Amino acid sequence: MxxxxxxxxxxxxxxxxxxxxxxxxxxxxxxxxxxxxxxxxxxxxxxxxxxxxxxxxxxxxxxxxxxxxxxxxxxxxxxxxxxxxxxxxxxxxxxxxxxxxDPQKLWLALFTGFDKLGEAFLHGGFSESLLRREFAHGSRAALASLYGADGAVPIASLCTTVRNVVSAPYILDDLTEFQSEMLRSTNDRDTKETLEVLRRLGAVTLQDESAELTELGRSGMRRLLGEPEAGDPIYQVKITLLEIEGLPVWRRVLVPAAIPLDRLHIVIQAAMGWENYHLHYFLDGKTYYGEAEPELQYRDEREVRLDDLVKPGGRLVYNYDFGDSWDHEILVEESTVATADGRYPRCIAGQAACPPEDVGGTGGYARLIQILGEPGHPEHQDIVGWLGLDDPGQFDPGRFSLEEANQRLAARR
Missing domain, CATH: 1.10.10 (Arc Repressor Mutant, subunit A)
Structure with missing residues (x-):
């Protein structure tokens, strides 16, 4: 509520x-x-x-x-x-x-649509910040930091977090000292302005150079992240990596039925063990869903919930890394309800290790496993070095740790 x-x-x-x-x-x-x-x-x-x-x-x-x-x-x-x-x-x-x-519904609509508002209140032109260009990612990063804290967070810390997130897509190594300082100051200015607008929305309080989510703001974040209240529908989902030779690679997770697809993407990445280095999409058989980039022409995954597309027994395809092209089947096995003490999303079972990033797809992964198992192969040491291992035995294709999967899920909330 x-x-x-x-x-x-x-x-x-x-x-x-x-x-x-x-x-x-x-x-x-x-x-x-x-x-x-x-x-x-x-x-x-x-x-x-x-x-x-x-x-x-x-x-x-x-x-x-x-x-x-x-x-x-x-x-x-x-x-x-x-x-x-x-x-x-x-x-x-x-x-x-x-x-x-209905002030509550109006507030929730404003809060969940907040990441579309940056251009409305942040300065453009010569003093435009990277935050204004990357407002969806930057504002979500600030809110996530506030949500993950037990109390108030120093505004200076939030400025650093936002600055790191919005600058990540850019190569800034060649900036002069003056340009770097301008970049820092405009981003910090706009981060503080963003927090002020969130205060006006009633989502945060600002005091003594610190910010803290209000009870209303925390409720909004639970909705934004797709976290359920007790009694809300929960889907048991089996994620299976397709076309893998040998031991099947899969994870079984519990997620809110209403989880947005952008959050489901993060859950899949964490549960499987991917590093989120590459692009992705969801496919329901007729429509592609992904990041809202004009050149991709996907439907915005932030605006679609899992239960909008599938019910128990239904399936989606999730593709990760357009180069290696890892296809996953997303099967909704059954529906249950959230308990008051339950943690969601949560991994409850799984099998086999996630392939390494950039290994070359299913064919490249099969070849890697073959070469690791042949110490006399001329490429054996190169593969061991590429994996960053001291001993080829350190990579076990059959290994899966439920504890580590849930640690990754907790870290990527």
Whole structure:
């Protein structure tokens, strides 16, 4: 159950949607008109400055796009589908207006859609941060750090975590000292701004240079991660690596039936023993689901739950590493319910070791096992060195540790 909602942002979104009414005219570029912005800033209490006097000069805002707090409210209403843009008008989405009467559902919709809001309130242009570009990953990293802590987390620590996550896709070795400092300062600035918006949402408290999830924020994270409440449906899922010669490689895990596919991906990686180095997709027989990258043209896996696609007895295909192309069968064996003291996701059984990354697919793995078993093979020592082993006996294709599988699951929550 979601705790009582106390959220400045929820109230602003409700007031904005009511102001939209039957519809409002937009500018030619699809923005709120300045005349309407002058009404909305005091009405919603966003605190945006429309004009500022410096010395004898008066500087007036020329576009509502510059009013970041107001733009945040507008984008929030769009993300939860309370309003939509059609032509040069902003109109209500009638079927979703019931959210206005249910603050808990509205809050949860805003919280789960938060990772789509970065461009609405973070600065673009010359001072754009990597966090703004990688907002989904950076904001999730900050929330995960807060969720994994027993109490408050220093904001400086959160800034470091976010900076490491959003910079990972980029090669930054050749930056000058000035560029590195600019990168650090803009990311830290935007991390703090992100935490402030989460405070306005009611998801975190900020005090003494530290941040902590509220009870409402923790409830939202449980939903975001697909963690169940007692009595919620649980699926028993068998994950089988296909086309493996010899001893079958499989894991049996308990996961929330409502787990989003992006979280199921992490569960599969941890339970199997993969390192999450490569791309992946899910396939239900007709539709591909994966990361929301335009060039891949997959349906966004964050927006689809496991029980949206399969019921007990149903199957999915999970493919990992488009080069080695490891196909896994995801079979929902049965449905049960979560217990109050249960841990989910949890691995309950398995067999055989996960193949090494980049081994060359099923054929390459079969060849590796063959060469390891032949000390006189001319490539034997090369393979042992490639695996980073002192002794070929250290790699046992038949080994599986239930304890280690659950340790990996716990580490990747």
């Amino acid at each position: 979601v705790p009582a909602v106390k959220s400045e942002l929820v109230e602003q979104v409700r007031a904005f949607t009511e102001w939209v009414g039957a519809g409002r005219k937009l500018t030619q570029t699809g923005r709120i008109t300045l005349a309407d912005a002058k009404t909305l800033v005091p009405l919603l209490g966003t605190g945006d400055v429309l004009e500022q006097t410096i010395g004898s000069h008066v500087y007036r805002t020329r576009s509502s796009e510059r009013l970041l707090n107001l733009m945040l409210v507008v984008e929030c209403a769009k993300v939860v589908r309370l309003v939509r843009k059609t032509g040069q008008r902003l109109v209500p989405v009638k079927k979703n207006q019931t959210l206005l009467d």
